Each structure stands twice: as C-alpha cells, then as structure tokens.
Amino acid sequence: MEELTGRLAVVHPELTIDPVSRQGQIGVIAMADLKNDTISVGFGGGPLGRYSSDALLVLKDKRELYQEIMTGVMGMDSNTFKELLDINMKQEYSDYGHTSAAMKIAIENPEVMKRSMISLEDYISQNRIIDVSEEASVER
Template sequence: MDINTELTGGLVLVHPALEHDPAGKQNTIGVIRFADMADDGFYVAFSDHTTALYASDALFVLKSVDEIHHLLVDHGDRLAFPELKALTQLDLTIRYGDGDKLRNALQLAVNNPDIQPLCLDLLKDVIQLQQTNARKR
C-alpha cells in the first residue's frame, strides 16, 4: 500500500498557529480526503462540509499509541498536573475509549494545547520518516 492511500481518510489537526489558513480552521480536526504527495497538497474535509488544501507542514497527526504511552511513563513526573491529567486521559482514550477513539483523543489535544507537543507530530515529519524507512527496505 502506498503512502497516499494510507493517509486518505486519516484524521489531522490544522496547525493552531497557522498564519495563512485557507479555510480559517486553525486548531480544528479534519479528515484527509485526497493526498497529492508530488505537490505536498492535502485536501482536508471538516465537519461543516468545507474542504481546504493544506501543505504537510500545516497539519498535525497523533503520535503512535505506544509513543504517547512511553512519553507519559518516561516524562509524566515532569509535567504539571493539568498536563499530566490531560495526557493520561488521552492515552486512556486511545487505548480503551469507546466510539471514535482517535477523534476523541485528538479532541483532547485540541482542548489542551499544552500537551500538543507531547502527543502530535507534523504530518510532514511523519511522511519523511515513512519515506526514509521505505528506502531502507
């Protein structure tokens, strides 16, 4: 399966500090409807039925379940209580939540901006890592 197919249908969060947002959706969850890797273009649909084109450095995705859990275990003692509580809730939501666990976890990140650096990666970085790993195979 290619990376375009893997990304289509995936949840993303529009960068909260995006200066030039074509749809004004900073810090909003959307779904990738089409990925044009050659032009670094990602068509993202939102719950209000709007769609906008973003570059990969304007979108965040959740880190892997294991990575979030390890960050919590390894660095939880250094977090202020509100961040520890939010990150723990996010971890538990991904692992044991009901319904759309990923959307619910991403919503926790939206509601708790201080944990975003701990639980989100830029889509651009994720793609680069996947491409690097694919070349090594």
C-alpha cells in the same frame, strides 16, 4: 504501506494563512498528493481545505506516546499527565469518535498538544509513507 486518506488531522491552531479558516479544527484527509505536498482535508461541510503537510497535526503513535508519558512524568504537572494518559487510553480504540475526542483534548492545552501531536510532515517521514499516485504510475 499506510494510506493517509481517511485519517483524522488537525489544522495547526497557529496557522497564519488559511483560506477556509479552519485553524484548530479536526478534519478528515480526503486526498494526499505528497509529490506536491498538498493535503486536501474535509470538515463535514463546505469546501475542502488544501494544506501542506507541515500545517496539519496528527496524534503520535500510541506506544511512542505512552513511553514518553512514562519517561517524562517528572517534568510535567499532574493535569498534563492526566490528559496525556486520557489521550493514550482513547488511542486504544481505532474509531473516529475516540480519535476525535483525543485530538480535542490535545488541542485545548498547548503543553499537551506539544507532547501528544506531531506534524503530518514528520509522521510521513517517520512512517516512510509514499505517494500512492506516484507508486501507481511506476507500476504501469
């Protein structure tokens, strides 16, 4: 099972209600309560933002993104293609610096963002992530 804590996420740029005004910003998931669909995100200062999983974006899996780039190349302009490849190359490194740089590229262009990112909600369902706190209470 994969843990969400410590993963980078972007607050959806088009989020209409955000009490901490972090739309389009990259943060680190500090805590995830999947049972109540509350994801707490830190931004390196200030209060944590609390979001539902559909309000946050993460990068698609690097293999999935590469396959989509190669199969969809005819349906995109050259700049989109280059930016998607750049994101995909940065995904070869699993550190925060490269992941953050890839996310910054993605959120600067709506077409690139649409092709390279998915909601955290979709990511959780695709990867069958379960709530760690729920799992711990079942084991007791």
